[in-house]
Amino acid sequence: xxxxxxxxxxxxxxxxxxxxxxxxxxxxxxxxxxxxxxxxxxxxxxxxxxxxxxxxxxxxxxxxxxxxxxxxxxxxxxxxxxxxxxxxxxxxxxxxxxxxxxxxxxxxx
Amino acid sequence: xxxxxxxxxxxxxxxxxxxxxxxxxxxxxxxxxxxxxxxxxxxxxxxxxxxxxxxxxxxxxxxxxxxxxxxxxxxxxxxxxxxxxxxxxxxxxxxxxxxxxxxxxxxxxxxxxxxxxxxxxxx
Numbered sequence: 001x002x003x004x005x006x007x008x009x010x011x012x013x014x015x016x017x018x019x020x021x022x023x024x025x026x027x028x029x030x031x032x033x034x035x036x037x038x039x040x041x042x043x044x045x046x047x048x049x050x051x052x053x054x055x056x057x058x059x060x061x062x063x064x065x066x067x068x069x070x071x072x073x074x075x076x077x078x079x080x081x082x083x084x085x086x087x088x089x090x091x092x093x094x095x096x097x098x099x100x101x102x103x104x105x106x107x108x109x
Numbered sequence: 110x111x112x113x114x115x116x117x118x119x120x121x122x123x124x125x126x127x128x129x130x131x132x133x134x135x136x137x138x139x140x141x142x143x144x145x146x147x148x149x150x151x152x153x154x155x156x157x158x159x160x161x162x163x164x165x166x167x168x169x170x171x172x173x174x175x176x177x178x179x180x181x182x183x184x185x186x187x188x189x190x191x192x193x194x195x196x197x198x199x200x201x202x203x204x205x206x207x208x209x210x211x212x213x214x215x216x217x218x219x220x221x222x223x224x225x226x227x228x229x230x231x232x
Contacts (some may be wrong), residue, residue: 088153
């Protein structure tokens with residue numbers, strides 16, 4: 001089983017700042033089958049990034065993903081008020097099994 | 110637009126059973142793999158199970174293997190999760206979720222989620 005670790009656990013930033021979230025896998029994620037999701041309180045998760053770096057439909061370009069192998073990054077270039085949420089990475093390279101990371105909370109400083 | 114509506118959650122005693130349903134609309138249900146993902150109160154996301162578009166392949170997380178069964182009825186556009194021998198640690202919001210790739214031979218990212226149904230296992 002591929003185990004995902006996310007850091008930091010909590011990121012305290014101000015609107016307008018840049019957010020850099022890390023996701024590290026216990027073994028290489030094949031073909032960069034890694035996704036990022038955003039979840040706000042009381043809501044279902046929303047797909048942001050798939051294939052490590054492709055933005056999902058309707059996702060603003062301030063969100064970008066990068067990385068390969070075991071190290072992946074989600075960057076939010078300039079935080080908007082609606083971006084304060086919990087972010088999860090997910091690998092689907094070991095199909096059919098899927099695993100999620102523990103999440104990074106981005107909160108207002 | 111894609112809609113996934115879960116139902117069947119509630120309070121159940123340990124050791125008992127419960128069946129969740131997920132009514133799908135807005136897409137060709139029979140062409141996509143479907144997942145169940147759960148989230149315990151205040152915790153992160155945990156993948157539970159996936160079923161292929163035609164129902165021929167099913168896979169489970171170790172934590173539910175042998176107790177939960179995923180199934181689908183493509184004629185009714187409905188996904189199911191039969192949960193037996195429930196434990197306190199199964200308490201969670203259960204999300205029905207759609208795989209992104211059409212008629213896929215492998216799991217892909219999840220592009221749509223339902224709003225979830227809460228299952229509470231307690232005596």
